[in-house]
Amino acid sequence: MSDARSPQRITVLGAGSWGTTFAKVLADAGRDVTLWARRAEVAGEVASAHTNSAYLPDIRLPDNLTATADPAAALEEAQAVVLAVPSQSLRSNLERWRALLPPGVPLVSLAKGVELGSLKRMSEVIAEVAECPPDRVVVVSGPNLAKEIALGQPSAAVLACADHERAVAVQQACSNSYFRPYTNTDVVGCELGGACKNVIALSCGMAVGMGFGTNTVATLITRGLAEMARLGSKLGADPLTFAGLAGVGDLVATCSSPLSRNRTFGERLGRGDTVERAQSAAGGQVAEGVMSCSSIRELAGGLGVDMPITDAMYRVCHEGGDLRSLGAELLGRERKHEWS
Template sequence: MSVRRVAVLGGGSWGTAFAKVLADAGREVLLWARRPEVAAAINERHVNPDYLPGVELPGLLTATTNAATALDGVDAVVLAVPSQTLRANLAGWRDLLPRGATLVSLAKGVELGTLKRMSEVVVEVAGVTPDQVAVVSGPNLAREIAAEEPTATVIACTDHDRAVALQHACTTGYFRSYTNTDVVGCEVGGAGKNVIALATGMAAGMGFGDNTRASLITRGLAETARLGVALGADPMTFAGLAGLGDLVATCSSPLSRNRTFGERLGRGESLAQAEAANHGQVAEGVKSCSSICELGARYGVELPIADAVRRVCHEGLSAAEMGKELISRAPRPE
């Protein structure tokens, strides 16, 4: 099994950065972009100025606005659209997917309503078996990857051979990937870290420092791991790149949409003001916090940080009130 030709569906920052990684690894990559001006900029000037300004894209990466063209004869299909729009987008692409191609999810979230992880949505909508679906997760801030700063990631698939083929397809001098068969753990870690990053951002917006951030990261990891284990994940996954690694990067970096969104809420901005300042890019945790909390309730898992974030985002709780509630919780053993 090898991956030579790849379609990347989604021309945002992470989709474009991952497409660049694949092309830098010697793969022929065709990126589908919704907007013609994005595709034209990639083809004519080798840039995506809207999402990765100043980054030169390789010649093996081309773009199109025609999904059928992008998907024709590829070995792998990378799904690089926001988690809450994955179902609708994939339904439109389903009949164009090449038989047997590996479907790769870059989205990190839990679907509202169904409470399905992204790989579960792909299996259901595309009508494929779970071993045909892989997920990518880790400390993967798109801007740093596009700048070729060293990083590592996890490619998770229940079919180890597919994971290895993808690993070879995206290994470069700056991007190192590891394989894992724990799809559940990698996805729960990827979804949970966005919510914890919102809380960490709120704390920063209120002027709190490193002790507070470290406490939220650590306790956030604990509650995310509890949920993952309840869903069948390997607890050791949360000590790795898709757990702790992704969480630290997302909670610490100003490049993280969720962290910067939370910081605005912590400074007293409303949800609408924070959304307007986010330049139309999605802070996944704002929606996923609701579905993650519902998932926790379904499995009897307590998620105090995620629930506090949910109430700030959707029930009018202030960031200051959230902080008081969390620090005042009843003492207990770690």
């Protein structure tokens, strides 16, 4: 079992919108937070002006949140480390940071995806690269649109860890007046929910971009949830997880909000943009579902799990598939019982 004391000095590695927002959450919970930014100018702005205009314009960051572009300085004396880089670059970044990580501290993952090639979940990548036991990794998931949380709007999340005491320690570290974290021991279910919802959000955005309405979006959300649950069941996840914050909660937020990068990316594709033009319009911010649809499709295929929406998104994003013909194909699938 872990030492249940809640960390006070916390380092967040990654100064994008969610990394910066989670750093603010921790600071507003009374923690001393250091944010590592890849670009020195971002670190300098956060440290001196307490803003990150590149990712969270018009948001004032707390005084107990500082920043640096030096990972060694950021990690010195850290009592917990939050990994806030995109899923497909997590491994390469962590390999550079591994020797700097303080021994035994919780490693908190904000990344949502399944790694290309290895088909590993983010907690598995962290445990492998950091050479640490899996129960040292805490996964954050849930309906967590960064801008809303940064504005202090009420939100909740789930912290999943095989070691419940460690999850509780991190829970105490990030609980504040507007952010309510719950704990869970189903790491598999929470991670799969966080990865799969990005792919389903692409499909919802495409539907909106093509001019379809609420019925279509609700259908995609619900059938997307069924896909997630099928995959989770095959991998030993608790079915109740998909009815919670990491499942339906995250799915509804990501599929419905214009603040969602994946939904917005899909909407551009639905209006006729190419993947390349949609990526350029996103200003360099990552729509995780574009890459995750490939790894999730491969993972599901190897397990014999039927995920037709995920397959369709892969064909659109990576094979140039036609949206309208794929939509007709989905509607024309064999009729069956809802839960079969």
